[in-house]
Amino acid sequence: MFKQALNYKAVIYAAIMVSLMWLGFLAQNIGLLEGCNGAIIPLVPSGLKGVIFSPFLHGNTEHIFSNSVPIFVLIFLLFQFYPFIAKKVFFLGWILTGLLVWLLPPIDVFTGDYNYVCIIGASGIVYVLAFFLFFSGVFRWNMKLLTVSMVVALYYGGLVWGMMPEELFSTLETPSRISWQSHLSGAVIGVMMAFIFRKTGEEKQKFIWEYPNYYNEKDDKLWQEYREAHPEDFQELPYKKKDNVWERLDELRKNGYSELP
Structure with a gap:
């Protein structure tokens, strides 16, 4: 019964994405990629290529580890419970989030200074998937999918804090350079796709009686x-x-x- 219920493609897709992330991180560490090459640079034409490549790049080991686990879990849940629209949600979410990040100017909310930044990492995709999985279950009001929503809320509910500008609550003299723009963009795109695709795919099951x-x-x-x-x-x-x-x-x-x- 478990073998019939488990979608093995969901495991494979999740493993492929995580493997590509680690290959990109390896390329950075051996010097094949340096500086802002492959990163999103807001409002800079050359930074548009980061829309595709930035999720494979990470600043350090802690950064990639913090993204690898949620990426694997959330991709698995997406393809396991939304197989009919999983690819659309994943790739559209990836591209649209990257484009929205590129369009958002990196301005300090207190000083108004424009900061030239290079944005890397897969956290934008993490937010897309987490918010899609949560709100899709709510919009569809399907008990099975609502269970998935509750699991996501339980383990990743703290993601909401990452959507706020760090300078609003951080007391550190040197900021950790977390890209709240990526997090906010991913959350917005995730909610939008959950609403747009709410009637697509698996319908609410109705028993014959x-x-x-x-x-x-x-x-x-x-x-x-x-x-x-x-x-x-x-x-x-x-x-x-x-x-x-x-x-x-x-x-x-x-x-x-x-x-x-």
Whole structure:
């Protein structure tokens, strides 16, 4: 049963993405990629190539480790529970988030200074997937998909803090250079796609007995056989009009009707 339920392609796609991220990180460490090569540079034409390549680049080991686990888990959940639209969501989310990040000027919210930055990492995709998986379950109101939403909220609910400019709450003299623009862009795109694709793919399951004209001959036969075998279950309860309803209930309890309140 588990083998039939598990979509092995979901595991493969997740493993491929994480492997490509580590290959990109290896290329950085052996000197094949240097500086801002392959990064998103907002509003700079040469920085547009980062829309495609920046998710494969990371600043250090801690950076890539922090993205590898959620990328694997969220891609798996996407392809496992949304196989009909998973590729659209993943690639559209990737491209649209990168383009939105490129369009957002990196301005300090306090000073208004324009900062020339190189944005790398797969955190934008992490936010796309996390917010899509959460809001898609809510918009569809499907119990199975709502369970996925709750799992995502439980493990990745803290992602909301990453959408805020670091200078609003950080007391560090040297900022850690977290790209809140990528996080905010990914969250916005994820919610938008959850709403746009809310009626695409798996529909809410409706069982046959939920239809108003449902009739099953076998069920009816079993019901008739039960009535014949247990006629005592269908006898009317004795009724005697009393002024006090509680006295009537006490009398029925004494006669063996233990299930009465």
